Amino acid sequence: MTMAAAIESRTAEAPAWSKTSRIASVEIFRDLAQAETIWREFEGRQPFSTPYQRFDFLSAWQRQVGERGNLSPFIVIAYGTERRPLMLLPLVLNHEHGVRTVCFMGGKHATFNMALWDRDFAADATRADLDALISAIRARSEADVLALTQQPLRWQDLRNPMALVPNQPCANDCPLMVMVPDQPPAARISSSFRRRLKGKERKLQALPGYRYDIATADADIKRLLDWFFSVKPLRMAEQRLPNVFAEPGVEEFIRSACMTQLASGGRVIDIHTLECDDEVIAIFAGVADGRRFSMMFNTYTMSGSSRYSPGLILMRNIIDHYAERGYLALDLGIGSDEYKRLFCKSDEPIFDSFIPLSRRGSIAATAMSGLNRAKHLVKHNPALFEMAQRLRSAFR
Secondary structure, three states, rough: OOHHHHHHHOEEEEOOOOOOOOOEEEEEEEHHHHHHHHHHHHHHHEEEEEHHHHHHHHHHHHHHHHOOOOOOEEEEEOOHHHHEEEEEHHHHHEEEEEEEEEEEOHHHHHHOOOOOHHHHHHHHOOOOHHHHHHHHHHHHOOOOEEEEEEEEOOOOEEEEEHHHHEEEEEOOOEEEOOEEEEEEHHHHHHHHHHHHHHHHHHHHHOOOOEEEEEOOOHHHHHHHHHHHHHHHHHHHHHHHOOOOOHHOOOOHHHHHHHHHOOOOEEEEEEEEEEOOOOOEEOOOOOOOOOOOOEEEEEEEEOOOOHHHHHHHHHHHHHHHHHHHOOOOOOOOOOOHHHHHHHHOOOEEEEEEEEEEHHHHHHHHHHHHHHHHHHHHHHOOOOHOOOOOHHHHHHHH
């Protein structure tokens, strides 16, 4: 470790912040390699977190996307007595417009942002614990503001402890399907909707080698991603949307994560497909943790097969696949696209927190909070949202 890194990776003692917090010390790591061992050991204890906080997911993002965007690791680890990790916040530091902002690692590619929490600690965490954590970050770093967005209010069966600090509703919604074990298929997707999809699927079933599959071999994953990165830009151009997959490092990040195998089996990102012998018809990719599947990206063919709703057919297969394996929930990512509402009748409550750490940060936090409140207002008011869409189209 260099001298600079040693200075940056500082420990703060709990008695200076709170007499009631169970946090005994806090370290801030500015290097992924320094934090990897503790992070992986923490993962091995089955922490309370989402699959977006896996080291293999976020380290791939940081190497390929974060570094290109001049975002530096800012990994906060809080310890209890005997140096037992209680939580790990996977963050990055961004210095822009004179403000040093700390936000979650993963950017727009992580639907949900959370710390990795010791489950017992998370179940009993108090405001005093959170105040102690924030005070340590304030005292031991140069950051101005914590901009902690897209945090789930609950995950699995526990409240997110970060909801104890001041927060506001996220500007965006995340459509959610709750699945009850041993439900009949019609309880997930209505019989009438299934019949409509089956009618469309008969056209696809006539294609030689038609099949639903999950990619497992490296060669298949590469082939499918080659297809995705050639077709997705065409689909986005068709919808007059910017190609976010062309941003620096994004393709390399996705390829790396899809190729990386988890110790528990599977890949960091799983790819589900509809194919026939002649073409890839549709793909949906996302992350899974044994209890929930969370969608990340998708697209479908530009050929005539697109007339038969292959994306909806693939979504039905994915839902049935995870329901049969005892999964309890499935989400289709941020945004209330029409197709998502065909399957997901609920929303995942998600929130944002903007926490000032300095005088400059107080101004920045107020501005960020106000901007997000305005976005929330527009996106949840049909008239304002339609006006915004028209303005966006006009500028394009």
